[in-house]
Amino acid sequence: MSVLVYADATEGTFKKSAFEVVSYGKKVAEQLGSNLVVVTINANNTSDLYTYGAEKVVNISNEALTTFNAKGYADVITQVAKKETANTVIVDSSIDGLYLAPFVAVNLEAGYASNTVAAPSSTAPFTVKRKAFSNKAFSNTVIATENKVIGLAKNSFGIHENPVGGTTENFDAEITTTGVKSENIERVTGKVTIADADVVVSAGRGLKGPENWAMVEELAGVLNAATACSKPVSDLGWRPHGEHVGQTGKPVASNLYIAIGISGAIQHLAGINASKVKVVVNTDPEAPFFKAADYGVVGDAFEVIPQLIEKLKAFKAA
Amino acid sequence: MKILVCISHVPDTTSKINFTNNNAEFDKNGVQFVINPYDEFCLTRAMWFKEKQGATVTVVNIGGAETEPTLRKALAIGADDAIRVNAEATDGFSVAKELAAVVKNGSYDLVLAGKESADYNGQMVPGMLAGLVDYNFVNGCVAVEVEDKNVTAKREIDGGNETLSTNLPLVVGGQKGIVEEKDLRIPNMRGIMMARKKPLQVIEPVNANATTSISSFEKPAPKGAVKLVDANNLDELINLLHNEAKVI
Numbered sequence: 411m412s413v414l415v416y417a418d419a420t421e422g423t424f425k426k427s428a429f430e431v432v433s434y435g436k437k438v439a440e441q442l443g444s445n446l447v448v449v450t451i452n453a454n455n456t457s458d459l460y461t462y463g464a465e466k467v468v469n470i471s472n473e474a475l476t477t478f479n480a481k482g483y484a485d486v487i488t489q490v491a492k493k494e495t496a497n498t499v500i501v502d503s504s505i506d507g508l509y510l511a512p513f514v515a516v517n518l519e520a521g522y523a524s525n526t527v528a529a530p531s532s533t534a535p536f537t538v539k540r541k542a543f544s545n546k547a548f549s550n551t552v553i554a555t556e557n558k559v560i561g562l563a564k565n566s567f568g569i570h571e572n573p574v575g576g577t578t579e580n581f582d583a584e585i586t587t588t589g590v591k592s593e594n595i596e597r598v599t600g601k602v603t604i605a606d607a608d609v610v611v612s613a614g615r616g617l618k619g620p621e622n623w624a625m626v627e628e629l630a631g632v633l634n635a636a637t638a639c640s641k642p643v644s645d646l647g648w649r650p651h652g653e654h655v656g657q658t659g660k661p662v663a664s665n666l667y668i669a670i671g672i673s674g675a676i677q678h679l680a681g682i683n684a685s686k687v688k689v690v691v692n693t694d695p696e697a698p699f700f701k702a703a704d705y706g707v708v709g710d711a712f713e714v715i716p717q718l719i720e721k722l723k724a725f726k727a728a
Numbered sequence: 729m730k731i732l733v734c735i736s737h738v739p740d741t742t743s744k745i746n747f748t749n750n751n752a753e754f755d756k757n758g759v760q761f762v763i764n765p766y767d768e769f770c771l772t773r774a775m776w777f778k779e780k781q782g783a784t785v786t787v788v789n790i791g792g793a794e795t796e797p798t799l800r801k802a803l804a805i806g807a808d809d810a811i812r813v814n815a816e817a818t819d820g821f822s823v824a825k826e827l828a829a830v831v832k833n834g835s836y837d838l839v840l841a842g843k844e845s846a847d848y849n850g851q852m853v854p855g856m857l858a859g860l861v862d863y864n865f866v867n868g869c870v871a872v873e874v875e876d877k878n879v880t881a882k883r884e885i886d887g888g889n890e891t892l893s894t895n896l897p898l899v900v901g902g903q904k905g906i907v908e909e910k911d912l913r914i915p916n917m918r919g920i921m922m923a924r925k926k927p928l929q930v931i932e933p934v935n936a937n938a939t940t941s942i943s944s945f946e947k948p949a950p951k952g953a954v955k956l957v958d959a960n961n962l963d964e965l966i967n968l969l970h971n972e973a974k975v976i
Contacts, residue, residue: 505885508867512824515852516859521819521940522850522856522939524850524851525849525851537943542945543745543848545948546745547745547945547948549944549946550942551942552941553939589864590866590893590894591893592890593891593892593893594891595885596890596891597886601887603886608975645909652888657741658904666973666976701951701954704954705954705956705969705973706954706955706957707962709959713959714959721962721963721966725970
């Protein structure tokens with residue numbers, strides 16, 4: 411039996427989430443006494459994965475899989491799982507990972523634990539810790555089935571180097587018909603996305619109007635951060651919906667989350683709580699966000715942020 | 729067009745989350761339950777198909793009798809009829825299997841479900857359902873149009889949107905954007921009165937086995953107090969973020 415990790419190589423290259431999911435797979439394989447196999451689709455340079463413990467990589471090169479297709483991808487991952495007699499399949503929690511994993515679970519009749527945040531606390535019964543109730547709690551979930559699918563929450567296990575002399579083989583997958591066709595992809599280029607960002611700079615109604623976002627953008631630029639906003643701000647149309655973070659918006663699990671002029675409603679906190687370090691800037695010392703934050707500045711954003719930008723520029727230049 | 733909207737009965741998003749029975753069970757005491765917000769977006773989109781394209785709209789929930797007020801609310805918003813599968817929703821796979829039986833039995837053309845529920849956030853039921861009944865599937869859907877059997881949909885991707893074309897029958901995992909928040913329906917008095925007379929059918933489960941179970945819950949470790957930095961001493965903030973938190 412082996413552990414199979416799917417490492418996403420969107421547009422040919424791996425993101426950090428791929429290295430995290432391989433690091434995690436290595437750990438699970440050790441716990442189970444199994445070998446680790448990593449499957450990739452149209453990846454350019456699979457040797458990047460050897461650093462994180464991928465002894466064996468199976469790459470599928472196929473033009474029919476150039477554009478992501480959940481069912482198509484799930485079916486080829488399933489084929490590799492069967493060929494490698496893998497009974498544990500691990501995927502990341504990207505938008506695409508969450509789209510394809512349920513299909514893999516159905517294909518393999520596997521119990522599926524999404525939003526997993528740690529290595530199994532026990533392998534018999536197979537128990538993993540998962541996020542639940544929008545980051546307000548965790549559940550310890552037992553997967554009872556022989557086959558298992560684990561969805562690893564972003565930025566939860568971390569990236570761990572474990573260099574091995576790996577090998578890559580190609581796999582000639584059977585391409586299934588899928589029924590859903592990609593017609594057009596619109597993607598903002600040249601900007602860090604919230605899902606990829608190590609640092610997210612987020613602002614709320616405290617900024618008083620959309621015309622005041624230049625300093626948020628500038629701060630994000632200095633920190634190589636993604637920009638985000640609270641729900642009222644996207645509802646008011648000050649910022650695009652894609653920037654709304656919180657319970658019904660995008661989840662954030664960055665290393666650093668900076669909240670400017672956001673009071674910290676429970677729904678907002680639920681969406682960003684998985685971030686490791688939270689900094690709050692707010693004029694109101696009673697803002698609930700201060701209770702959830704690691705560092706706080708009580709002050710006027712219009713004075714604090716421009717100063718912070720200058721000081722960070724000096725810090726980065728030093 | 730026959731539409732099925734899957735409705736999860738979840739704690740209101742402002743609820744305090746507590747556990748009982750040695751942290752083995754969610755404490756429902758004092759918790760108000762609502763239609764899962766992600767499902768509410770889907771239900772409103774279904775109303776649009778009903779009003780503009782003459783679709784019929786059935787809502788379904790897997791749960792005990794205590795979930796019926798939530799289904800009645802969906803009827804008050806405008807669904808035509810409701811089905812409650814009389815089983816406790818324990819894990820995603822078994823819920824998907826119960827829903828698959830309902831979908832097959834009713835030959836629905838379009839199944840709308842929130843991409844996740846606000847309680848367990850599993851994000852697995854819509855995809856598993858699509859896989860089980862072999863329907864097309866669009867997840868993270870922010871727009872869907874149907875013309876005859878042809879479907880154009882948009883889904884959110886990292887940093888943008890992808891436009892997809894597909895066909896009925898289809899399962900959609902919906903989220904905010906499939907309708908805007910301001911367009912969400914609130915039941916009016918007439919709707920509430922009519923909902924009382926609409927059919928709510930209780931059916932017995934197919935008794936799908938759960939594949940996972942929760943052995944216990946935990947709350948996040950209590951957080952230390954916030955370290956306040958004076959607004960005139962931002963060098964200290966940079967120092968803390970660099971040397972203590974090590975995030976810049």
